[in-house]
Amino acid sequence: MNALVLVAEDDPDVARIITGYLDREGLRTVRAENGQIALDLHQQLRPDLIILDVKMPKLDGFEVLADVRRRGDTPVIMVTALDEDLDKLQALRIGADDYIVKPFNPLEVVARVKAVLRRATGRSDSVVIRVGPIEIDPVAYTVAVLAGDTRVRVDLTATEFRILSHMARQPTRVFSRAELIDACLPESDTLERTIDTHASNIRRKLHATGLTALFEGVRGIGYRLTTTS
Template identity: 60%
Template sequence: MNNALVLIIEDEPDIVDILRRYFEREEFRTVSASDGDTGLSHHMRLKPDLIVLDVKLPDLDGYEILANIRQRGNTPVIMVTALADDLDKLQALRIGADDYVVKPFNPLEVVARAKAVLRRARNGRTRVIRLGALTIDPDAHTVVVETGTARNKLSLTRTEFRLLVHMAQSPNRVFERGELVDACLPEGDAVDRTVDSHISKLRRKLAEAGVERQLSGVRGVGYSLVDGDE
């Protein structure tokens, strides 16, 4: 994790300075941008390992920037904002944020969360998983469903993909909701109903691709991904 490059997209110089000092103290490299266009340019050109992204910016807002980043790839993103409402958090997570920190924040916490997000992203790099009709490639961030002669590539959010990979690594096991929160969603910012929402959307996408029953719910417990569409 040493020398990982962190892109800070934030228009308040004092906050940028604080984050830069704390990240560099932990041997991260940093680069900053005070507006969305510059931030996206830095992302394209420098390919940072992680992005710390403010929501309120002078041109594009953080949600627009996050959506643009997700169209390009899977760079981990931590949102840092003064907006503390649960709906704002859920919107950021739905678009694909890896974590969400509310101002005023402890910079040590931001750095700790950055380390956790990077560990999670790097630990997710593993072999291609073949499970029933599913072929999951964690490195390429792709899921292909093959049913008969049909071959469909699923379009999943980052959280949906993390949930699918986590369950696919232990097929037929029932995962409790709390366990899925801890393993796949940002620390401290998710609850059981958030998992239910992501799973519901994931199940709908699988069903639309022809996989009706491979992802199932166990009443009062959680969810299981079975080895075959039984």
């Protein structure tokens, strides 16, 4: 299925131009006219990329970007005004993958979207993730623990795999339970204590391979994946 692009833009004419050009390139699009709707659609639809205007009603682009980054690593292209260099720096500091300056050429938007999607696909969908002795293959959907010449497979459920993969992309960072729910179980009404159950299962399965300290609970906050066992 072609990539889904969420266009968060309150100007209907600008949004229509962007979505029209992306549609012609075979990409799927959905529009959000304010920042709160953008966050709601991000959680519901899990788009492959977001085009995000800085000046948005309800929640501005920076607030939306910060929340998206707390949830995961969805690629984001920010749209900034011509003379607002601080907007560009702020967007990149929070975690934007790229930015486009208004007024823009729609063909440039398409080119930027394709480039960021290519980078994101390479980063998230095909590159094996390694944290210490743990090896995670997002394509084969497998997890293994390496010890010298020995490779021990770890059998995880789909939810456990998503949680471990999500955390492994930012090792040593502490993830709250709410963040893990948003990133790994977006369509469910999961309670935070359910994350504790999944985390306990992941830790138990890693312990069975000899890793006793890699997956840590952080009291009062959530969980962290360290780089040494």
